[in-house]
């Protein structure tokens with residue numbers, strides 16, 4: 197699965213290009229948008245360990261994967277373990293309860309971005325608390341919101357997200373709820389104005405911040421991928437998940 201199947205892509209150049217674009221957008225972002233500098237998560241799905249190491253050597257530390265088996269394999273790859281000691285893995289794929297323990301045993305697991313129900317959050321909380329040796333820190337998570345309302349997408353509906361936020365904050369002490377995330381509909385035509393998925397996620401962000409008297413920049417907003425991370429940052433995204441612009445196109449998943 198991790199074999200290189202296409203022409204070599206200059207990962208370091210791809211990474212530099214994305215970082216430069218982030219800097220440019222930050223200079224143009226409207227002053228009203230109160231948000232921190234976005235964290236770049238390099239999405240390495242379908243790409244081999246060498247590509248991850250290349251980006252790491254270019255200074256990248258945060259990496260995202262959305263298939264459990266691939267995350268398990270890559271995070272334990274001997275070359276990655278040896279050469280990328282400070283790597284931080286983000287799980288950005290659909291969560292299934294029966295895969296929780298596999299995900300939690302990933303070395304250098306940093307964050308799970310796709311928590312979308314009370315049930316799943318409760319199971320995660322319990323599973324993290326039972327790990328041996330007992331983890332020193334609560335597990336960092338984001339709530340995934342299905343802003344586009346498509347049946348095929350996972351994520352909680354936007355209207356139900358503030359209640360889930362409240363539930364996790366008040367009941368699940370082994371989780372550190374850092375913010376919210378959306379994938380959104382593909383192929384939005386930006387000549388039609390702002391992306392409604394981003395508008396919707398920012399509305400959820402605002403209501404959570406107001407309900408909990410939180411500063412806007414203290415709740416992470418994960419939105420934006422290769423084709424629209426710049427648009428997302430302009431609207432207040434603080435985590436962008438970028439794959440193909442860093443690593444090159446992916447072969448279709450078979």
Ligand SMILES: *Cc1c(COP(=O)(O)O)cnc(C)c1O
Pocket residue numbers: 239241262288289379421422423437438439440441
């Ligand atoms: C694949 C993927 C990305 C990155 O997509 P690109 O278009 O290659 O940048 C971001 N987020 C999630 C959840 C993904 O599955």
